[in-house]
Amino acid sequence: MATEQARQIIETIGGPGNIKSLTHCATRLRFELNDASIVDKDKMEKVEGVMGAVPQSGDRYQVVMGGAVAGAYSDIMQLPEMAKAGASSASKSADDIKAEARAGGVRGKHAWVDAFFEFLSDSFRPILGVLLGASLIIAFTAVLDALKIVDFRADPKPASWLFVDAMWRSVFFFLPIMVAYNGAKKLKVDPWIGGAIMLALMTPEFNALKDSANTVCTTNATLGTESCVARIFGLPLQLNEYGGQVFVPLLMVAVLAVLYKFLQKVFPPNLQMVFVPFFCLAIMIPLTAFLIGPIGVWLGSAIGAGLAWMNTHAPFVFALAIPMIYPFLVPLGLHWPLNALMLINIQALGYDFIQGPMGAWNFACFGATAGVLVLAMRDKDVVMRQTASGALAAGLLGGISEPSLYGIHLRFKRIYPSMLVGCFVGGLVIAVGGLVGMADGGIKTKAFVFTSLLTIPVFNPILLYVIAVAAAFLTAMALVIARGYMTKEERAEALAQRDEAAVDPLAAATDTNDHALAPAAAATGVAAAGTAAAGTATAVAEKPAKVVKPAMVPGTVTTISAPLAGRVVPLSEVPDPVFSAGTVGLGVGIDPSGDTVYAPAPGKIVVAQKTGHAFGIQLDSGVELLVHVGIDTVNLEGRGFDVKVARGDRVEAGTPLVTFDRAIIEEAGYSLVTPVLVTNAKKFGEVTQAAQGDVQVGDELISTTAKPAKVEPTA
Incomplete structure (x- = not known):
C-alpha cells in the first residue's frame, strides 16, 4: 500500500523526470520541479494519505503528509524509477554518511582531495551495472569450465564459446572508452571527445604500427610483457595495448579538461x-x-608489480591487510584505485590477486547484514527487516556492499567491530591457507568480478576461497546476533516505537533520524468533566484493555496553555497556506515577543527536530500538539536555534524546549509567526481558539472538546 501511495504521488507530480530535487521537513514533502504547472492539484489531494497539495512560487511544490512524511519520503526514494531523479535527502542519506565518514580526514578538509575522489568515483559508478553483468557471464563460463562441460582453455576454442567470450570481453576491452566518457562528463567536457581520444589508440591502424618496419620490440623482465617502440615523424612512440586500461583515460581526461576550458575561452x-x-x-x-x-x-x-611483490614475499601480511583496510576505504571512496589495479593486473599479468582477500571483507559485510536481519525479525522491526533483506540480496547475489554499508552499518556503531572481526577471520584463513600450501601466491582470478555467491567459481583455489568467505560471513553474523547492533538506548527506543505503533500508529510515526515529524505532537491542559462524563469514565475503567486519555473522555473540555509569549494570530492569518487551511491541524499562531518555547503541560517529546524549528509533544491528556517556530525556518538548518530537549524526553509544564535568535530569523527573511496546532483534531468534537491579543506563557490558548459519548440503541 505504501509503495502504491509513493507511485501515485510521483506519477501525479509529473514522474521522476520532472523532479529536480526532493526533501522533506516536519510535515510535508518539498519538491523542486522542472515544470510545476503540469501537476494536478485535485488529483494529488485524492491520493490516500495526502493531506493537501500546495503550489509554491517558481516550480516548487509541497505535498502535505503530516506525521507520515518520513515514511512517504522513504517509500518514494526506494522506488526504482527514482534512481534517476535529481533527489536530495533531508534525512541522513548515503551521501550524508559518506560526508560524515570523511569529515575528520583529508577528504573532509581539502576540497581538491574530495573533488579528486569524486572524479575517480564518478568515472566508474555509471558502468557498475555493465561490469556486474559481465562478471556474471564470466561466472557462468567458470562454472561450465569447473564442471568440465566446456574447456575454455582449449586451443582453438569452439566458435560458439568465442562468441560467449566476446560478450564479456567487450566490456573490459572497451573499458578505457567508457571511463574516458564518464570522466569527461564529470569534468564538464564533451564526453564524446574523451571517448574519441581513447578510441584512436584502439583502432586497427594504431595496432598495425606494431608490425611496422621501424618498430623495435623488447620484453619486460619483471612482468614478462612485450614492449614495442615505433618511429613516428622521427619521434619514438611506445606502443601499448590499451584495452582494459583505466589509468590512461583518467590521466588523459584530467589534461583534456584544462585544454577544453582554455579553448572555450579562446573561441x-x-x-x-x-x-x-x-x-x-x-x-x-x-x-x-x-x-x-x-x-x-x-x-x-x-x-x-609492487603489490605482486608484496603478495609473493609477504603473503600472510597481504592476505590480512586487504580485507582489513577495505571497510575503511569504501566509505571514503578510496577503494577505486585498488579496483582499477585489479583491472590492470588482469591486463598485465593475466590474473588478479587482490579480489580474493577482498572477498573476505565483502562477505563479512554481508554476514553483518544477515545478523541484523535475524535481530530485526526477532524484534518484529518491519522497516529494518525490509532494509536488511534487500541489502543482503544485493550483496549475496550481486556483490554490492553499498546498501549494507550505507543503509545499515554506518548508522549503528556496534556493527563495525563485529564486521572487522569477520574480515580478520576471513583474511586469516587465506593467510594460513597460503602457509600450508593450499594457495601458491594467494587466491587468484583471471577476471574482474563482483564478489558474490554467483562468482565463487572464478576464484582459485576455490576450496580455500569458500572456507575464507564462509568464515568471514558466519563470524560477522554470529557476533552481530550475540552483541546486537543497537546500543541499549537505541534498542529501547526502537522497541518503544514499535509498541506505540501497535497501539496508535500516528503516535509513533516519526523518523529515527529526527528529520521527520509525526502528527503525534500533543498538548494538554485543565480538564473539566460533568457527571455524565464521570459515569462514562467509570464504565470505561471496567475495561482495562482500553484506556481513555483524560482529554478524550466524552464531553471533556481541555484547555491548552500558550507555549510562548506573544500576540495571538488566528489560524486563517498564519502566513502559510498549509497551516492556515488547517491541513496539518487546528489551533492558532503566535507572533512571539519572547525567544523561548516551553512545554505547556506534562508529556513526552515525540519529535525534537535537530534544526530546532519544530517540536511534537504527546501530553498526558492525549492531546497532540505541534509547535512550529516560524515559517520555512527549516531552511536555516538549525542556525539561530538552541534545542533544549531530545525525542523521548519527559517534560513538565514550563520545561524549555528551544531558544531562538529573532535577529537571525528575521535577517534571513522568515516570518516568526509560530503555529501551535492540535494535530489529532479529528479525534475531538471541537478545537477552538481560547485567547485574543497578547498572551504570556501558561495563559489559556486553545480549547478542545471531546466527542460526546455514543448512544447505544435501545432494544
Whole structure:
C-alpha cells in the first residue's frame, strides 16, 4: 500500500523526470520541479494519505503528509524509477554518511582531495551495472569450465564459446572508452571527445604500427610483457595495448579538461562547435599516444608489480591487510584505485590477486547484514527487516556492499567491530591457507568480478576461497546476533516505537533520524468533566484493555496553555497556506515577543527536530500538539536555534524546549509567526481558539472538546 501511495504521488507530480530535487521537513514533502504547472492539484489531494497539495512560487511544490512524511519520503526514494531523479535527502542519506565518514580526514578538509575522489568515483559508478553483468557471464563460463562441460582453455576454442567470450570481453576491452566518457562528463567536457581520444589508440591502424618496419620490440623482465617502440615523424612512440586500461583515460581526461576550458575561452561561442573539438583531438591524441598513455601504463604496471611483490614475499601480511583496510576505504571512496589495479593486473599479468582477500571483507559485510536481519525479525522491526533483506540480496547475489554499508552499518556503531572481526577471520584463513600450501601466491582470478555467491567459481583455489568467505560471513553474523547492533538506548527506543505503533500508529510515526515529524505532537491542559462524563469514565475503567486519555473522555473540555509569549494570530492569518487551511491541524499562531518555547503541560517529546524549528509533544491528556517556530525556518538548518530537549524526553509544564535568535530569523527573511496546532483534531468534537491579543506563557490558548459519548440503541 505504501509503495502504491509513493507511485501515485510521483506519477501525479509529473514522474521522476520532472523532479529536480526532493526533501522533506516536519510535515510535508518539498519538491523542486522542472515544470510545476503540469501537476494536478485535485488529483494529488485524492491520493490516500495526502493531506493537501500546495503550489509554491517558481516550480516548487509541497505535498502535505503530516506525521507520515518520513515514511512517504522513504517509500518514494526506494522506488526504482527514482534512481534517476535529481533527489536530495533531508534525512541522513548515503551521501550524508559518506560526508560524515570523511569529515575528520583529508577528504573532509581539502576540497581538491574530495573533488579528486569524486572524479575517480564518478568515472566508474555509471558502468557498475555493465561490469556486474559481465562478471556474471564470466561466472557462468567458470562454472561450465569447473564442471568440465566446456574447456575454455582449449586451443582453438569452439566458435560458439568465442562468441560467449566476446560478450564479456567487450566490456573490459572497451573499458578505457567508457571511463574516458564518464570522466569527461564529470569534468564538464564533451564526453564524446574523451571517448574519441581513447578510441584512436584502439583502432586497427594504431595496432598495425606494431608490425611496422621501424618498430623495435623488447620484453619486460619483471612482468614478462612485450614492449614495442615505433618511429613516428622521427619521434619514438611506445606502443601499448590499451584495452582494459583505466589509468590512461583518467590521466588523459584530467589534461583534456584544462585544454577544453582554455579553448572555450579562446573561441567565440559561434565557433566553438567546430574548433574546440578539432583542437582537442589534434592536440590530445598525439599527447596521449606519445606521453600520457605510456605514463599511465607504466604507473599502473609499477603499482601492480609492487603489490605482486608484496603478495609473493609477504603473503600472510597481504592476505590480512586487504580485507582489513577495505571497510575503511569504501566509505571514503578510496577503494577505486585498488579496483582499477585489479583491472590492470588482469591486463598485465593475466590474473588478479587482490579480489580474493577482498572477498573476505565483502562477505563479512554481508554476514553483518544477515545478523541484523535475524535481530530485526526477532524484534518484529518491519522497516529494518525490509532494509536488511534487500541489502543482503544485493550483496549475496550481486556483490554490492553499498546498501549494507550505507543503509545499515554506518548508522549503528556496534556493527563495525563485529564486521572487522569477520574480515580478520576471513583474511586469516587465506593467510594460513597460503602457509600450508593450499594457495601458491594467494587466491587468484583471471577476471574482474563482483564478489558474490554467483562468482565463487572464478576464484582459485576455490576450496580455500569458500572456507575464507564462509568464515568471514558466519563470524560477522554470529557476533552481530550475540552483541546486537543497537546500543541499549537505541534498542529501547526502537522497541518503544514499535509498541506505540501497535497501539496508535500516528503516535509513533516519526523518523529515527529526527528529520521527520509525526502528527503525534500533543498538548494538554485543565480538564473539566460533568457527571455524565464521570459515569462514562467509570464504565470505561471496567475495561482495562482500553484506556481513555483524560482529554478524550466524552464531553471533556481541555484547555491548552500558550507555549510562548506573544500576540495571538488566528489560524486563517498564519502566513502559510498549509497551516492556515488547517491541513496539518487546528489551533492558532503566535507572533512571539519572547525567544523561548516551553512545554505547556506534562508529556513526552515525540519529535525534537535537530534544526530546532519544530517540536511534537504527546501530553498526558492525549492531546497532540505541534509547535512550529516560524515559517520555512527549516531552511536555516538549525542556525539561530538552541534545542533544549531530545525525542523521548519527559517534560513538565514550563520545561524549555528551544531558544531562538529573532535577529537571525528575521535577517534571513522568515516570518516568526509560530503555529501551535492540535494535530489529532479529528479525534475531538471541537478545537477552538481560547485567547485574543497578547498572551504570556501558561495563559489559556486553545480549547478542545471531546466527542460526546455514543448512544447505544435501545432494544
